[in-house]
Amino acid sequence: MTAVAAERDAVVAGLGGPPAQHELPAGTLARVPVPPHTAPDPLSYADVLVGGVGPAAVAAASGAALTAAALEGRPYGLVVSAGIGGGFAPGAPVGSVVVADAIVAADLGAQTPDGFVPVTGLGFGTVEHRPPAGLVQDVAAAAGAVVGTVLTVSTVTGSAARAAELTDHHPRALAEAMEGFGVAEAAAAHGCPVLEIRAVSNAVGPRDRAAWRIPEALAALTAAVAELGAARWQGSPPARAIGRKNPS
Template identity: 65%
Template sequence: MRVLVVTAVPAERDAVTRAFGGLPGHDVIAAGVGPAAAAAATATALATGSYGLVVSAGVGGGFRAAPGSLLVADAIVAADLGADTPDGFVPVTALGFGTVEHRPPSTLVRAVAAATAATTGTVLTVSTVTGTADRAAALLAAHPRAVAEAMEGFGVAEAAAQAGVPVLEIRTVSNAVGPRDRAAWRIGEALTALTEAFGKLPPVLEGWTHD
């Protein structure tokens, strides 16, 4: 099965490539930051190549997860796609159109989590990274199963869905979601964990049958 891995920045791409990019038929790209860039680059790659799986991968902020932790999405959710109202945030689906969630194949999520000792849960896609405790608490209240936030997964998933290709999202934690404290970020640890995770994926993908 040919796999397309979509990261945001070159450092993430290189972390994946160290373990995975040299395998025949698999491609790893750095699409840019945010859901729009991720969707555009993923759609372009899918239009020019034949793939059996798309993986959104990179580092992100963790909810209740320590730096270096590995997380696999069982739901990829656009957390800020909707409307602000006097009664609070309303997702676009409640407005009567669109979607805010994509679900990766459950058998693949379980197999990857088992092989890598990852935690599964909802990974949120945001266009603005959370920087306050209040915002982090609001996201958890709205999405109790959230394990991480990042900026590209939903864009990748939208493009994959349009092409009829299954999607997976893998994140390693570089920092806690909440007040920005750059001194506490552990990006190097997160990138190392990303390389280690992708080193364990080939046998899982070889044995997976799309459900």
Template identity: 65%
Template sequence: MLVVTAVAAERDAVAAGLATAYGTADAAARVIAGGVGPAAAAAATARELALAEAAGNPYALVVSAGIGGGFAPAAPVGSLAVADAIVAADLGAQTDAGFVPVEDLGFGTGAHRPDPAAARALARALGAALGPVLTVATVTGSAARAAELAGRHPGAVAEAMEGFGVAEAAAAAGVPVAEIRAVSNAVGPRDRAAWRIGDALAALTTAFGKVPAALEVGPEHD
């Protein structure tokens, strides 16, 4: 299992949880900090997948993980979110009539869908909200933008910046993908004083202590 986070603090939180799950850090899945944003995440994920394939030890699963914003009331601060769809929420065209997604432009796909049964099992095991997790290149900072995204993506549970990039690389390599987010703030007006990054990182550690059992991924599948 390859787990891709954006930054070192997320990587370390995930690794701590996996070490607990496996009983030793040496047996845990590979966890990397691939950088912030979908492009960096896609590049880092593609590189790791290619190196593993070339070494004859391909990954069985890729997980995009980290902290993110939660859509109220589905995913309050401190909770967890699991993606049943990994959506590039701002990939398309902005027109006078509104946003046009990339599929409607005829240029490809704007969403990847993890295995439904695996996503449901993961959400149950983690006590997480299950729904679309939106990937954006610009973090939402206003109520109007939050309302627009929620309107275009009914049932959305979280927003982050890397999931779609990870999913694109995984799809190109033919490897299943999942996304797990620990909610540090509400999607909406930007209020850094209300963010709970420490709590979200702690929730991420707790979550990844349960992930291998939930997905039945043992250390032999690293």
């Protein structure tokens, strides 16, 4: 799952393409065949979908894709939220790649006279999803990534004060983006594991578009996906669940 077409294209390039196009009510899937994990396995493929910007849009698109796959009798084994995002210095500099060991909704809750209270503090909901720990470590090693919390926000950080507030509440935060938690919510509803992979295009803090390095971050995302695919094809376990198998 990606937010925009540029991220989808970066992921498809890393997978090796060329993709076939498959239409869903949620959008057009780019389906990329990938070699089997072991010789007896049938051909596998990864589906890449543009879900839209923000947790609500991407949750709806993810849920639609997961439901369609389940109704076809070919459920996905893993959902990956992939794209670019902001990085918290010094742990995730521009050009680095982050794999989430916690996917956290950083602004889902209520403002009170005593400060922000997450929705869980109000007695309902959830604000965190934990990808499988072993898978996270294997994927990070294959992709040359750092591991930490990735925050999902509905409003991108634009000041040093807000960046400091986020790191005070989430000291292990390495990256900020707008979609991971929405993808994770949809995956959890289907009992499917989730990952989030972010290539860092800018520092979280004062908004300075002149300092953004979007092409470089997209290139880093492509390289990370390619390394992940190479590890899979060599028989290591991390990406076995990416995409799904074609039983035909």
